[in-house]
Amino acid sequence: MSSPATNVVSTGKSALRRVLGRFATGVTVVTAGRESPCGMTANAFTSVSLDPPRILVCVDRSAAIYNTVLAEGSFGVSMLSARQEQLARYFADHSRPRGPDEFSAIEWSPGPATGTPILHGTVAWLDCSLVTSHDGGDHEIFIGSVEASGFGLADDALVFYGGSFHQPRLSKSRTIEGWGWG
Numbered sequence: 001m002s003s004p005a006t007n008v009v010s011t012g013k014s015a016l017r018r019v020l021g022r023f024a025t026g027v028t029v030v031t032a033g034r035e036s037p038c039g040m041t042a043n044a045f046t047s048v049s050l051d052p053p054r055i056l057v058c059v060d061r062s063a064a065i066y067n068t069v070l071a072e073g074s075f076g077v078s079m080l081s082a083r084q085e086q087l088a089r090y091f092a093d094h095s096r097p098r099g100p101d102e103f104s105a106i107e108w109s110p111g112p113a114t115g116t117p118i119l120h121g122t123v124a125w126l127d128c129s130l131v132t133s134h135d136g137g138d139h140e141i142f143i144g145s146v147e148a149s150g151f152g153l154a155d156d157a158l159v160f161y162g163g164s165f166h167q168p169r170l171s172k173s174r175t176i177e178g179w180g181w182g
Contacts, residue, residue: 021162021163022162024159024160024166025043025045025159025160026043026045026079026080026123026157026158026159026160027041027042027043027079027080027088027157027158027159027160027165028041028042028043028045028057028077028078028079028080029041029042029077029078029080029087029088029091029119030042030045030057030059030065030075030076030077031065031075031076031077031078031108031116031117031118031119032065032068032069032072032074032075032076032116033065033068033072033116033117034072034110034114034115034116036068036099036100037102037103037108037116037117038064038065038068038098038102039065039091039102039103039117040059040063040064040065040091040092041087041088041089041091041092042057042058042059042077043160044057044058044139045057045058045077048143052145053145053146053149054131054143054144054145054146055077055126055128055143055144055146056141056142056143056144057075057077057141057142057144058136058139058140058141058142059139059140059142060138060139061138061139061140064098066140069130069142070130070133072114072116072130073129073130074111074113074114074115074116074127074128074129074130074144074147075114075116075128075130075142075144076111076114076116076117076118076125076126076127076128077125077126077128077144078118078119078122078124078125079122079123079124079125079157080119080122080123080157080158081121081122081123081152081156081157081158082156082157082158082159082167082168083121083156083167084119084121084122084158085158085165085167087106087119088158088160088165089165090106103117106119107119107120107121108120111125111127111147111148112127112148113127113129113147113148114127114128114129114147116128120152121152122152123151123152123155123156123157124149124150124151124152125149125150125151125152126144126146126148126149127146127147127148127149128144128145128146128147129144129145129147130142130143130144130145131143131144131145156168
C-alpha cells in the first residue's frame with residue numbers, strides 16, 4: 001500500500017492554511033447592511049439544503065460585517081465572475097474605505113427580499129435571512145435561508161487556489177442526468 005501524500009506537512013495554523021489552499025473554491029463577496037452596507041471577500045461558502053433552501057458562510061468574528069449580519073438579521077452572497085478579481089481584492093483589502101464610502105464606487109442593487117447589497121455582473125447571487133449561527137472557532141458559521149436568488153449573464157467563475165486567483169477557461173462536460181444542466 002502506498003502513502004496517501006507525497007509531502008508531509010506539520011500541524012499548525014500556517015501548515016493547515018497551505019493544505020486547505022489546495023482545494024479550489026469559488027470566490028464570493030458577502031454583504032450586509034441596508035443603511036450602511038459592508039462587505040467582505042469569502043470563499044468559506046457552501047450550500048446546505050435545497051428544501052428548505054439554506055446556505056452557510058463563515059465570517060471571522062473580528063470582521064466588520066460580523067456585527068452587521070447579527071444586527072440586520074440578513075446577508076447577501078454575490079458569486080464573482082472571472083472578470084471580477086478587482087472586486088475580490090477590493091473587499092479583501094483592510095485599507096478600503098468604510099462606512100458610506102465602502103460601496104460608493106461599486107455597482108450594486110438592494111436585494112429584493114432583505115435589501116442587502118447584491119453586486120452587479122456576478123455569476124449568481126443569493127439574498128438571505130439569518131436563520132442561526134454556530135461557533136466555528138475563530139469564525140462564526142452563519143446559516144441563511146435563501147429568500148431570493150438569481151444569476152447573471154456571466155458563466156465564467158473566479159476561482160481561488162493555492163493562495164491565488166485564477167480565471168479558468170471553463171468548458172462544459174457531459175450533463176449529469178436529472179440535474180437539469182446542459
